[in-house]
Amino acid sequence: MPQRYKILIVDDEAATTTLLKEELEAHYDVDLAFDGAEGINAIQKTLYDVVLLDMRMPRVGGTEVLKFIREQSPSCQVIILSQFADLKMAVESAKLGAYEVLAKPFDIDQIEQTIQRALERKKLSIDNKLLKSELTRKSGEFEIIGQCKTLQQVVDSAQRVAQSDSIILIQGPSGSGKELIAHLIHDASLRNDRPFVPVNCSSIPDALLESELFGHEKGAFTNAYTAKPGLVEVANGGTLFLDEVGDISPVVQPKLLRFLETGDFRRVGGTNELRADVRVVSATNKNLQEEARAGRFREDLLYRLNVITIRVPPLKDHREDIPLLVEHFLKKNARSKQPKHLTERALHVLMMYDWPGNVRELEHVIEGAIILSQGDVIDIADLHLNDRDVEPQPESLTLEATEKIHIQKVLKMFNGNRKRSAEALNISEKGLYLKIKEYGIVVD
Numbered sequence: 001m002p003q004r005y006k007i008l009i010v011d012d013e014a015a016t017t018t019l020l021k022e023e024l025e026a027h028y029d030v031d032l033a034f035d036g037a038e039g040i041n042a043i044q045k046t047l048y049d050v051v052l053l054d055m056r057m058p059r060v061g062g063t064e065v066l067k068f069i070r071e072q073s074p075s076c077q078v079i080i081l082s083q084f085a086d087l088k089m090a091v092e093s094a095k096l097g098a099y100e101v102l103a104k105p106f107d108i109d110q111i112e113q114t115i116q117r118a119l120e121r122k123k124l125s126i127d128n129k130l131l132k133s134e135l136t137r138k139s140g141e142f143e144i145i146g147q148c149k150t151l152q153q154v155v156d157s158a159q160r161v162a163q164s165d166s167i168i169l170i171q172g173p174s175g176s177g178k179e180l181i182a183h184l185i186h187d188a189s190l191r192n193d194r195p196f197v198p199v200n201c202s203s204i205p206d207a208l209l210e211s212e213l214f215g216h217e218k219g220a221f222t223n224a225y226t227a228k229p230g231l232v233e234v235a236n237g238g239t240l241f242l243d244e245v246g247d248i249s250p251v252v253q254p255k256l257l258r259f260l261e262t263g264d265f266r267r268v269g270g271t272n273e274l275r276a277d278v279r280v281v282s283a284t285n286k287n288l289q290e291e292a293r294a295g296r297f298r299e300d301l302l303y304r305l306n307v308i309t310i311r312v313p314p315l316k317d318h319r320e321d322i323p324l325l326v327e328h329f330l331k332k333n334a335r336s337k338q339p340k341h342l343t344e345r346a347l348h349v350l351m352m353y354d355w356p357g358n359v360r361e362l363e364h365v366i367e368g369a370i371i372l373s374q375g376d377v378i379d380i381a382d383l384h385l386n387d388r389d390v391e392p393q394p395e396s397l398t399l400e401a402t403e404k405i406h407i408q409k410v411l412k413m414f415n416g417n418r419k420r421s422a423e424a425l426n427i428s429e430k431g432l433y434l435k436i437k438e439y440g441i442v443v444d
Contacts, residue, residue, distance in 0.1 A: 220269025
């Protein structure tokens with residue numbers, strides 16, 4: 001079932017508070033605190049989405065609770081409930097970060113509508129944080145382009161496992177589209193209305209990764225002037241995507257393992273245990289089994305990460321999708337309303353290239369060709385590839401010689417697999433066998 005939002009009601013009026021909890025429990029997970037001190041203790045242990053807060057309570061008042069929330073859990077939305085609500089209180093509460101002030105006695109429909117608006121504000125706040133932190137990453141669409149059987153099997157596997165909450169490891173070479181598969185899993189899951197939070201583990205220095213993941217308390221280290229929630233808290237209820245998880249340092253690995261096993265964590269410099277409910281999807285271009293044997297990656301963490309493993313193939317293993325990808329990138333990177341197009345021989349070169357950088361490299365090649373080519377046509381001269389991996393194209397060949405070369409390359413493309421080669425050439429297996437015999441082609 002979809003992840004339920006967590007609400008805390010902090011109010012010393014026991015009868016009213018209990019009644020309100022009964023009304024809200026149909027849609028939310030609701031906890032109660034009957035004074036400010038009890039409320040602060042609850043907030044230290046649980047990540048709440050919304051707090052309904054009375055301002056006048058014994059021991060610790062609502063103002064102190066509100067200040068604590070703003071410092072310790074800034075994404076939490078606070079709705080003030082008070083018999084003494086007036087313009088002055090509304091202004092003061094807004095300055096302290098409260099979302100809205102509602103007067104008692106309250107109407108339950110009004111409270112539910114206000115909670116929904118507060119949750120939308122929280123979601124928008126998280127989206128803005130993610131946008132700011134992800135300016136260096138690709139954003140926008142997450143469409144998977146490809147129709148070949150190899151890629152479709154990966155997509156089908158991702159969609160099947162999406163409905164579970166199991167931890168998933170996505171393996172594949174750099175640039176092959178592992179993050180696209182992670183997005184697909186999130187979008188097809190029951191958590192798709194909650195955040196998808198990517199963390200590039202290879203781009204964050206070891207000393208900062210723990211703080212980035214789990215947050216830190218005020219004064220935890222130099223320049224930690226305020227408490228900061230980690231990305232685990234931002235992802236609460238949603239999906240945490242650990243990209244290039246094989247690059248996590250041995251210092252952080254045991255802390256990640258503990259979080260994966262229990263859901264509990266501590267901010268850097270903190271003593272309070274917090275719990276986050278996230279679905280973890282990780283990705284790597286490394287062989288983690290070899291990394292574990294070499295002592296660079298914990299074996300127990302490996303077993304925890306690869307409950308389910310999905311392998312994304314390199315582009316050279318699904319070359320049939322190159323024409324579709326080229327068309328997609330031509331449209332995506334077009335500098336005018338009418339996209340450019342490739343000559344047949346330029347497309348042929350792209351089909352023969354081994355693509356060590358995979359789909360990401362193909363996009364960069366097409367983007368560069370669009371800029372460098374003159375007119376609306378992209379030819380071989382406009383393609384900047386690794387010359388060692390592209391055979392020179394002769395100016396003229398007989399039809400038979402051209403056909404022989406093409407068949408040889410297609411056979412090489414599919415590692416001598418005659419069935420797949422025949423399908424790519426659009427001829428029967430028998431027809432391919434006769435061509436191989438006619439031209440004296442040696443199949444490895």
